[in-house]
Amino acid sequence: MGSRTRREFLQIAGVGGVVFASGLLEACSRLGGRPDPRPGMADDFYFVQLSDTHWGYKGPANPEATVELPRAVELVNALPQVPDFVVFTGDLTHTTDDDQERRRRMGQVREHLARLRVPTLRLMAGEHDASLDRGAAFQEFFGPLRYSFDHKGVHFVVLDNVSDPKGILGDAQIDWLSRDLKPRPKDAPIVVFTHRPLFDLKPDWDWTTADGTRAIDVLHAWRHVTVFYGHIHQEHHHQTDHIAHHAARSLMFPLPAPGSQPNRAPLPWDPAHPGKGLGLRDVDTDPRQPAYELREIPLARES
Amino acid sequence: MRFAALFLALLAAAGDPGERVVHVVARRFTYSPEVIELQLGVPVIIELTSADRDHGFSVPDLGIRIDVEPGKTARVRVVPEKVGTFDFHCDVFCGSGHEEMAGRIMVSAPVASGGNSGH
Ligand SMILES: [Cu+2]
Numbered sequence: 001m002g003s004r005t006r007r008e009f010l011q012i013a014g015v016g017g018v019v020f021a022s023g024l025l026e027a028c029s030r031l032g033g034r035p036d037p038r039p040g041m042a043d044d045f046y047f048v049q050l051s052d053t054h055w056g057y058k059g060p061a062n063p064e065a066t067v068e069l070p071r072a073v074e075l076v077n078a079l080p081q082v083p084d085f086v087v088f089t090g091d092l093t094h095t096t097d098d099d100q101e102r103r104r105r106m107g108q109v110r111e112h113l114a115r116l117r118v119p120t121l122r123l124m125a126g127e128h129d130a131s132l133d134r135g136a137a138f139q140e141f142f143g144p145l146r147y148s149f150d151h152k153g154v155h156f157v158v159l160d161n162v163s164d165p166k167g168i169l170g171d172a173q174i175d176w177l178s179r180d181l182k183p184r185p186k187d188a189p190i191v192v193f194t195h196r197p198l199f200d201l202k203p204d205w206d207w208t209t210a211d212g213t214r215a216i217d218v219l220h221a222w223r224h225v226t227v228f229y230g231h232i233h234q235e236h237h238h239q240t241d242h243i244a245h246h247a248a249r250s251l252m253f254p255l256p257a258p259g260s261q262p263n264r265a266p267l268p269w270d271p272a273h274p275g276k277g278l279g280l281r282d283v284d285t286d287p288r289q290p291a292y293e294l295r296e297i298p299l300a301r302e303s
Numbered sequence: 304m305r306f307a308a309l310f311l312a313l314l315a316a317a318g319d320p321g322e323r324v325v326h327v328v329a330r331r332f333t334y335s336p337e338v339i340e341l342q343l344g345v346p347v348i349i350e351l352t353s354a355d356r357d358h359g360f361s362v363p364d365l366g367i368r369i370d371v372e373p374g375k376t377a378r379v380r381v382v383p384e385k386v387g388t389f390d391f392h393c394d395v396f397c398g399s400g401h402e403e404m405a406g407r408i409m410v411s412a413p414v415a416s417g418g419n420s421g422h
Contacts, residue, residue, distance in 0.1 A: 263405060
């Protein structure tokens with residue numbers, strides 16, 4: 001199904017959202033305004049990005065903390081077309097010092113996610129899941145912290161910048177990334193999923209990855225690289241040269257725009273608009289350009 | 304690291320005996336003191352210890368970052384070369400409240416001596 005057809009389909013179904021196109025402009029200018037699909041590559045598909053549920057959080061930033069995850073599952077299940085997969089870019093749980101409680105929270109998240117009617121789930125950790133035990137519980141429940149996979153002509157890489165409590169990737173992982181990418185043609189579509197921003201978004205709020213530049217340097221040699229991440233609890237788009245970076249909203253509480261207030265305390269809960277600022281995203285992927293069309297789906301329970 | 308060149312920050316094994324030492328205790332999820340007041344051009348040794356677990360001390364605008372671990376004393380020598388406020392935070396994830404673990408360094412110009420106000 002072409003993206004326009006699906007978009008019309010979504011409009012008919014009354015599913016709102018703001019669309020952000022990434023890669024289309026570049027593709028159009030490169031090809032003189034007439035995108036010329038590469039033969040032999042798959043048709044477009046879409047996936048859904050969920051992020052930062054912080055299951056187990058208790059606090060004023062969200063007094064209805066158990067509502068959002070099941071609601072997100074409902075919204076995904078109500079999409080008019082089943083996504084090829086759902087990716088969860090970290091902080092499935094809110095951190096706790098109690099290893100048993102951590103496992104209890106992860107078990108509950110797993111139960112909720114099991115209700116998603118999608119063929120595949122791609123999960124990854126945030127620092128709240130993995131930093132206090134270096135990812136031990138996360139791996140028991142959800143599998144490896146870093147991996148790669150291919151889907152319909154796109155190479156996806158999941159990077160772990162959270163299981164080291166210093167929020168770094170580390171030498172071994174950067175070597176692994178180089179080896180993983182090496183056999184790929186330089187024009188292959190590459191998508192990176194990670195929790196923290198790889199670039200210096202706001203270092204004094206810890207919105208960075210200390211050695212993220214090294215990963216960006218490795219990725220730089222490939223011409224079509226797009227990064228999807230979480231951690232900052234808001235929609236955000238940034239370019240480092242030709243590499244696009246897209247942050248997703250949270251499913252628990254929104255955080256302020258970088259530098260918009262003295263500290264990074266959560267935005268206050270608005271009782272008139274429960275769930276305001278929260279949401280999920282679907283990404284229409286055209287591997288032939290490649291191009292990505294992002295649609296933000298709000299979680300707010302307002303009319 | 305933008306202003307790193309404006310400052311001279313060194314991991315100091317030992318500074319001059321006469322240099323001022325500011326001791327900072329890190330514990331979940333605060334620094335004590337959380338405001339460090341320095342004077343322009345006056346060298347100081349910031350000494351950090353942890354009262355509980357591993358923490359970090361990161362001042363991105365000054366190009367400073369150091370681990371703060373229990374049983375050790377972390378030292379960093381600073382010569383403030385710019386007036387202003389510089390935020391620091393813990394960059395080693397330490398639990399629920401880690402994101403609030405922060406403080407600031409305030410650098411002021413020396414107070415003018417004599418009866419006339421300086422400018
Ligand atoms: Cu800390």
